[in-house]
Amino acid sequence: MGNLTFTMIKPRAVEQGFTGEIIQQITAAGFKIKAMKMTLLSKHDAERFYAVHAERPFFGSLVSFMSSGPIVAMMLEKDNAIADFRKLIGATDPSKAEEGTIRKKYAESVESNAVHGSDSDENAMIESNFFFADREKF
Ligand code: IDP
Ligand code: MG
Numbered sequence: 001m002g003n004l005t006f007t008m009i010k011p012r013a014v015e016q017g018f019t020g021e022i023i024q025q026i027t028a029a030g031f032k033i034k035a036m037k038m039t040l041l042s043k044h045d046a047e048r049f050y051a052v053h054a055e056r057p058f059f060g061s062l063v064s065f066m067s068s069g070p071i072v073a074m075m076l077e078k079d080n081a082i083a084d085f086r087k088l089i090g091a092t093d094p095s096k097a098e099e100g101t102i103r104k105k106y107a108e109s110v111e112s113n114a115v116h117g118s119d120s121d122e123n124a125m126i127e128s129n130f131f132f133a134d135r136e137k138f
Contacts, residue, residue, distance in 0.1 A: 002121035004034070005081040006128045007089075011069035013114040014038070018106045019072055022115065025102055026076065029088050035075040035132045041067045049130060058111060065111055073131040075124075082124060085117045 009022050019038075027033065041049065046066040053059050078084055090101025094113055097104040106114035118124035128137070 002124065003077055003079055003081050004121070004128070005031075005076050005078075005085045005124045006116075006118045006131075007074050007076060007085065008116040009072040009074075010112065010114055010116065011065065011071055012108055012112045013106050014072055015069050016106075018114070022102055022106060023072075023074075026074075026085075026088070029078075029084070031076040031078045031081070031085065033074055034077050035128065035137045036072065037131065037136070038070050038072050039131070040070050043067045049127070062111060075128040075132060075137060082118055082121060086119070089115050089117050 007026070009019055013019070013022065023033075043063055046063040047054070050059065050062055050066070053062065056062075076085065088102060090097030090103040092103075092113060093110040094103045094107035095110075097107070102115050103113050108114075116127075118127055
Protein backbone atom coordinates (compact mmCIF):
# COMPACT_ATOMS: atom_id res chain seq x y z
CA MET A 1 0.00 0.00 0.00
CA GLY A 2 1.11 3.52 -0.76
CA ASN A 3 1.39 6.22 1.85
CA LEU A 4 -0.52 9.05 0.15
CA THR A 5 -4.19 9.95 0.02
CA PHE A 6 -6.25 12.91 -1.11
CA THR A 7 -9.13 14.63 0.69
CA MET A 8 -11.51 17.53 0.21
CA ILE A 9 -13.48 19.28 2.91
CA LYS A 10 -16.81 19.66 1.10
CA PRO A 11 -18.74 22.95 0.64
CA ARG A 12 -21.21 22.77 3.56
CA ALA A 13 -18.53 21.80 6.08
CA VAL A 14 -16.38 24.73 4.89
CA GLU A 15 -19.41 27.06 4.97
CA GLN A 16 -20.28 25.95 8.51
CA GLY A 17 -16.76 26.77 9.73
CA PHE A 18 -15.56 23.21 10.39
CA THR A 19 -12.34 23.48 8.36
CA GLY A 20 -10.06 24.07 11.36
CA GLU A 21 -11.52 21.28 13.50
CA ILE A 22 -11.41 18.79 10.63
CA ILE A 23 -7.77 19.60 9.82
CA GLN A 24 -6.96 19.27 13.54
CA GLN A 25 -8.48 15.76 13.62
CA ILE A 26 -6.64 14.75 10.47
CA THR A 27 -3.22 15.86 11.76
CA ALA A 28 -3.90 14.46 15.27
CA ALA A 29 -4.51 11.08 13.60
CA GLY A 30 -0.96 11.18 12.22
CA PHE A 31 -1.48 12.48 8.70
CA LYS A 32 1.06 14.98 7.38
CA ILE A 33 -0.23 17.68 5.01
CA LYS A 34 1.77 17.52 1.76
CA ALA A 35 -0.34 20.07 -0.16
CA MET A 36 -3.38 22.20 0.67
CA LYS A 37 -5.59 24.85 -0.97
CA MET A 38 -9.03 26.44 -0.72
CA THR A 39 -10.68 26.68 -4.12
CA LEU A 40 -14.03 26.62 -5.92
CA LEU A 41 -14.95 23.86 -8.37
CA SER A 42 -16.91 24.80 -11.49
CA LYS A 43 -19.69 22.39 -12.49
CA HIS A 44 -17.38 21.13 -15.21
CA ASP A 45 -14.58 20.53 -12.67
CA ALA A 46 -16.96 18.61 -10.37
CA GLU A 47 -18.20 16.50 -13.31
CA ARG A 48 -14.60 15.59 -14.15
CA PHE A 49 -13.65 14.84 -10.54
CA TYR A 50 -16.68 12.55 -10.04
CA ALA A 51 -16.75 11.13 -13.60
CA VAL A 52 -16.81 7.53 -12.29
CA HIS A 53 -20.24 8.29 -10.79
CA ALA A 54 -21.68 9.80 -14.01
CA GLU A 55 -24.31 7.06 -14.39
CA ARG A 56 -25.46 7.17 -10.76
CA PRO A 57 -28.85 8.78 -10.05
CA PHE A 58 -27.33 11.28 -7.61
CA PHE A 59 -24.66 12.56 -10.05
CA GLY A 60 -26.38 15.83 -11.05
CA SER A 61 -27.18 16.72 -7.47
CA LEU A 62 -23.65 15.81 -6.32
CA VAL A 63 -22.09 18.01 -9.04
CA SER A 64 -24.33 20.96 -8.07
CA PHE A 65 -23.49 20.48 -4.40
CA MET A 66 -19.74 20.14 -4.94
CA SER A 67 -19.65 23.36 -7.00
CA SER A 68 -21.93 25.32 -4.61
CA GLY A 69 -19.12 26.86 -2.55
CA PRO A 70 -15.41 26.66 -1.78
CA ILE A 71 -13.76 23.39 -0.80
CA VAL A 72 -10.44 22.71 0.92
CA ALA A 73 -8.28 20.18 -0.94
CA MET A 74 -5.38 18.36 0.73
CA MET A 75 -2.83 15.73 -0.17
CA LEU A 76 -1.96 13.70 2.94
CA GLU A 77 0.85 11.32 3.91
CA LYS A 78 0.82 8.48 6.43
CA ASP A 79 1.62 4.75 6.45
CA ASN A 80 -1.43 2.89 5.09
CA ALA A 81 -2.95 6.25 4.15
CA ILE A 82 -5.94 5.14 2.06
CA ALA A 83 -7.41 2.66 4.55
CA ASP A 84 -6.51 4.66 7.67
CA PHE A 85 -8.07 7.82 6.24
CA ARG A 86 -11.28 6.06 5.23
CA LYS A 87 -11.48 4.68 8.79
CA LEU A 88 -10.98 8.18 10.21
CA ILE A 89 -13.80 9.67 8.10
CA GLY A 90 -16.30 6.81 8.49
CA ALA A 91 -19.04 5.45 6.22
CA THR A 92 -20.34 7.41 3.21
CA ASP A 93 -23.76 7.65 4.88
CA PRO A 94 -23.19 9.48 8.19
CA SER A 95 -26.09 7.61 9.82
CA LYS A 96 -23.94 4.48 9.37
CA ALA A 97 -20.64 6.12 10.37
CA GLU A 98 -18.94 5.04 13.59
CA GLU A 99 -18.94 7.32 16.65
CA GLY A 100 -15.97 9.73 16.62
CA THR A 101 -15.47 9.65 12.86
CA ILE A 102 -15.31 12.93 10.93
CA ARG A 103 -18.46 12.16 8.95
CA LYS A 104 -20.35 11.20 12.12
CA LYS A 105 -19.44 14.57 13.64
CA TYR A 106 -19.73 16.94 10.68
CA ALA A 107 -21.83 15.38 7.89
CA GLU A 108 -25.41 16.49 7.24
CA SER A 109 -26.48 13.76 4.79
CA VAL A 110 -25.12 11.05 2.50
CA GLU A 111 -24.47 13.73 -0.14
CA SER A 112 -23.25 16.52 2.14
CA ASN A 113 -20.97 14.20 4.08
CA ALA A 114 -18.25 16.69 5.09
CA VAL A 115 -15.19 15.09 3.48
CA HIS A 116 -13.90 13.08 0.53
CA GLY A 117 -11.31 10.31 0.85
CA SER A 118 -9.55 8.52 -2.02
CA ASP A 119 -10.41 4.83 -2.50
CA SER A 120 -7.10 3.60 -4.03
CA ASP A 121 -3.45 4.56 -4.48
CA GLU A 122 -4.10 5.18 -8.17
CA ASN A 123 -7.04 7.50 -7.49
CA ALA A 124 -5.10 9.33 -4.76
CA MET A 125 -2.53 10.28 -7.40
CA ILE A 126 -5.13 11.18 -10.04
CA GLU A 127 -7.07 13.32 -7.54
CA SER A 128 -3.94 15.03 -6.17
CA ASN A 129 -2.79 15.84 -9.69
CA PHE A 130 -6.25 17.26 -10.48
CA PHE A 131 -5.71 19.96 -7.84
CA PHE A 132 -1.97 20.41 -7.35
CA ALA A 133 0.99 21.21 -9.58
CA ASP A 134 4.28 19.53 -8.63
CA ARG A 135 5.55 22.81 -7.12
CA GLU A 136 2.56 22.82 -4.71
CA LYS A 137 3.40 19.37 -3.26
CA PHE A 138 5.89 19.35 -0.36
P1 IDP B 1 -17.21 7.83 -0.70
O1 IDP B 1 -17.12 9.34 -0.73
O2 IDP B 1 -17.45 7.31 0.69
O3 IDP B 1 -16.06 7.15 -1.39
P2 IDP B 1 -18.78 7.20 -3.08
O4 IDP B 1 -19.69 6.03 -3.21
O5 IDP B 1 -17.50 7.20 -3.83
O6 IDP B 1 -18.55 7.44 -1.52
O7 IDP B 1 -19.66 8.47 -3.52
C1 IDP B 1 -19.03 9.71 -3.78
C2 IDP B 1 -19.86 10.81 -3.14
O8 IDP B 1 -21.14 10.84 -3.77
C3 IDP B 1 -20.17 10.59 -1.65
O9 IDP B 1 -19.15 11.00 -0.79
C4 IDP B 1 -21.41 11.45 -1.48
O10 IDP B 1 -21.09 12.85 -1.39
C5 IDP B 1 -22.13 11.20 -2.80
N1 IDP B 1 -23.09 10.09 -2.70
C6 IDP B 1 -22.81 8.76 -2.63
N2 IDP B 1 -23.95 8.03 -2.56
C7 IDP B 1 -24.97 8.92 -2.59
C8 IDP B 1 -26.40 8.79 -2.55
O11 IDP B 1 -26.95 7.69 -2.46
N3 IDP B 1 -27.11 9.96 -2.60
C9 IDP B 1 -26.53 11.19 -2.71
N4 IDP B 1 -25.20 11.35 -2.74
C10 IDP B 1 -24.43 10.24 -2.69
MG1 MG C 1 -15.49 7.24 -3.38
